[in-house]
Amino acid sequence: MAWARQVAKAELCGALPRRWAHSLGVAARAVEVGRLLGKDADLLSAAAALHDVGYAPRLAVTGFHPLDGARFLRDEHGADERLVRLVANHSFALLEAEERGLREELAGEFPLLDQPLLVDALVYCDMTTTPDGGRTTAEERVAEIRGRYGDDSVVGRFIRRAAPEIFAAVGRVEAVLAAQPR
Template sequence: MNKNTAAWARDLARKHLETPLPRRWAHTQGVARQARTLAPILKGQADLLEAAAWLHDIGYAPDLVDTGFHPLDGARFLRSTHQADDHLCRLVAFHSCALIEARERGLADELNRAFGPEPSSLSDFLVYCDMTTSPDGQPVTVVDRIAEILRRYEPDHPVNRAINRASPLLIAHVEGINQRRHVALLP
């Protein structure tokens, strides 16, 4: 991964999100800020995490929507149009327990076929960044973030059903990263 990947990712996300989806752009900026706070414990993978943070929601961009499932649409765009690194594409495709929502939408086989297996390296860190950032880009607890998502969607919506199923995992991922951050700060 080249050292300029995060800068490239920032510019690409800005191009597709800033004007058509300003609130999504604010969230994306906050997620990237969270990623930068993790750099001291990530060492050589900090740039990749920051790039994934910038690009995790690019599939929401109106000009990129294909299936309507933003992790899949974003990862496909990155792979086909930009020949992005496979690990980066997989991080975008599977971010924040996306496989659970893919199952709710009937897209799990397609997601797995195109981008499986789910990445292990950095996935928890990306969940942490996404699930501790509000839609306006401000830091928030994972519990408050989950509650906000659930309020945004009707109970029978695939996102609502997926978040309800994924909540214990999302909380566990965030708590795990919080513990790692705490240990890293110890003398």
Template structure:
């Protein structure tokens, strides 16, 4: 029986079966998973492995064989659902890194709304890991990552508009994660 997809090992195996041909996207994913592991003290102990699993899987919707709507958080979440993945993992992938903002630009809000967004330390930490990792796995601070995305996509394009609107939301999630990592409070 394959490993559960909400474990870091099961998630890593699925990611590795889909993403290596994508080059940089695979480097990015591996680095986001490592970053999520480093940030795992920001979430309750029982959720740390789920955080790392969601990091492994957050971008699987970019795999060509999963492409359906062309909106990767939704395509990734639907694929995980079709594999019987636990709901919480599906919802984290659907809502990673401000997906609602891009869904709005793409006219896919209703499709994404099928999945509830949990506003929680774990979603914040997933955003933190993704938004402090560059497109080829580099370690970037948040502002550099934002600028890099805005540079990569044309002004007025769906992603450019969505990221510009999402920036305060994403920055707040990164800040909350940093605060949790700094505090001595055990989660």
């Protein structure tokens, strides 16, 4: 986890401080839900810290941050394959990749992990954290994204399509959290 936070900080803190604040908030949420994942808790924390690293200006090759971030982690850091695949596919990125004409490229290079709870946990952490790192609901987060980008933008079209899946993933994690002893 310390390595992931250092890499994310180096790429985001100076260039994109608000994105860095969001990443810190997502990582904090990951610590809270990590207990659901046992040995994969550290993997979730690392993916949470790094999920938006592809926004860093020097890494923005395609302009699609999940793909750019995953390639950076794989190519420059030789990062764990599962970590790279989580970053590449976070928060239903395949749907946005489709909007951008990059679905086959993303899916071919970085197949979705077959670990539903881990994948859902990263969605939960990302979609219940504001751009400034605070807590929010998934519904408020989706509304904020739509308002920031506009419904007719690539991101706006993606988030409208992804919203039912986002809400379902968040609901599944909340159900597992509610069933856990405190």
